[in-house]
Amino acid sequence: MTGAAPSPTRSRRPASVASLLADVRDVGRDPRRGGYSRFAYAPAELELRTWFEAEAARRSLDVVTDRNGILWAWRPGPGGSLDDAVVTGSHLDSVPGGGEFDGPLGVASAFAALDLLDARDVGGERPLAIVAFPEEEGGRFGRACLGSQLMTGEQDPDRVLGLLDADGTSLADALTGAGLDPVHLGRDEEALRRIGVFVELHVEQGRGLVDLDQPVAVASSILGxxxxxxxxxxxxxxxxxxxxxxxxxxxxxxxxxxxxxxxxxxxxxxxxxxxxxxxxxxxxxxxxxxxxxxxxxxxxxxxxxxxxxxxxxxxxxxxxxxxxxxxxxxxxxxxxGQVRFDAGLRDRLRGVLPDAPVLATGAGHDAGVLAAHVPSAMLFTRNPTGVSHSPEEHVDDADAEAGAAALADVLQDLLVPREPR
CATH class of the missing domain: 3.30.70.360 (Alpha-Beta Plaits)
Incomplete structure (x- = not known):
């Protein structure tokens, strides 16, 4: 991928998070369990990957599926650089009978935040990427955060390729069916080197924001x-x-x-x-x-x-x-083990979002895997039910837009590197 960062597409109105999620609301509905069953490399998740690629194309982003099945949508930096990128995104898969927002909210919010940056005429001196990690929930093959763990070398490909889903399909066969070569799974030094900072937005999986009456929070840590x-x-x-x-x-x-x-x-x-x-x-x-x-x-x-x-x-x-x-x-x-997010990055997010409380979470995330390898942080968007991994999971439209705006503010701050002290 070469060339300078594409110019903002001002003829296209910024998309709302609600409209982006509405486009995939019927994908992967589970009539037996209720909610959604969107398993890695199965038809519903593959349809969501196609949606991701289409939304990236609308924004003139370069889409790449890497050796571990991770989807990247790139806005290169000056001179076509992909190094020291500001990366955001989440995942597209779900637990069996899960909610609508766990994962896709973070991806839709990333696209909406990019639209807000374009509307503000924010380019920046760094590349920007939106990412979607596969098998974050472990709903199909039983290994949570599998895509990010493979990329970082925390999972041995030889130990996971033989994993079977409920129908007896191996991970190796599922990858092959999705057009990926299982031989190339494993730690990806090039991908890790390109990530300058990673910020994941996610629906809150608890009542912290409900009890504090706030729409957005900054994460402090993840339970072991x-x-x-x-x-x-x-x-x-x-x-x-x-x-x-x-x-x-x-x-x-x-x-x-x-x-x-x-x-x-x-x-x-x-x-x-x-x-x-x-x-x-x-x-x-x-x-x-x-x-x-x-x-x-x-x-x-x-x-x-x-x-x-x-x-x-x-x-x-x-x-x-x-x-x-x-x-x-x-x-x-x-x-x-317990993850404590990069303190300097967390404090930088708090400086951009002074009203956002700081919350710990008991849920695992790809950001928690990446935190041991690159500076990582998380934002949470309020879930008024306090329920997740369930059809009762919810995000109000106003809170979804507030989350995307907060993410845009954070990305804007990160896209222009600060002078060293």
Missing amino acids: HGRWRLTVTGEGNHAGATLMADRRDPMVAAAQVVVAVRDLASSRPDARATVGRLQPVPGGTNVIASRVDLWLDVRHPDDDVTRALVAQVLESAHAVCAAEGCAVELVEESYS
Whole structure:
């Protein structure tokens, strides 16, 4: 990509966040779960990627899909430079039956913010890029922030290419079906070198802004969190022919483990632990399962507490399973320690947005992955329900536009580098 930054397209009126999201409101609706199921490299997410490319083209941005499936829309800097870029964006995928705003709000707000910059005649001395990371939620292959973790080298491609979705499709096959070559997955030094700063806008996943009566916040940190798989094994058998006293039922043990997770987490202040997915094998109505897999999500501001809580869960699971004649194993699938966003960048955002409160979040984000490699920050837009990962997630139109305006103000400040002190 060469050439100077394109001139603002003043003949095109700035798009609102609401209008951008309205264009994709029907993409990926889930009639069974409610809400949206937009899984990485599946039809709905691919349709959203096409929407991203079309919106980038309307703004004369250069679109590239990189080796890890990450979408970039570039406005080059002087002389066509892509180095030291100001990058913003989020993701397009969702959890199963998720809300409308988790991910796409950040991408739509980025396009709307760029329109505001064009209307203000803001060019800047740095390149600007809008990005969409794949598989942020882990809704298809079970690895959250997979695109950003591959780019930063925090995930080993050889360990994830064989991951299977619910239909038995591997990540490698899904990538191939989307026109990507799995051979090229992995740490991308060139992409990381180009990011001078990353700012992600996201719907708030909690009630912080509701309680403070503010539309926009600056993030301070992300709780340490991880995902583990507990596998409980017993003896599969006939539901009608097996006496209750003769059973080694892993489903009964698994149910007790779920309750133990709730009780153990409740005993530790600020801890959050969830079993959001449980899968019996073989899964027949008239069959005693031979195995049950449970996926455990644990979060706490102190990484040592998170680890200790998982150890307690495993100890309790061993006791429960022994009493039921079953066995249990635990495998860590992912872990991210507590993230504190770059203090200098956070304070710079606070200087641009003096009325915005500073909030921590218990939700993971691509910005949290990038924070260990490049200066990163986040903005949150108010969610009046306080509910996320659910169809009840919401953002009022006025707050969506306030979020885009705040993002535009931040980007404008970052596009012209400050003189060193």
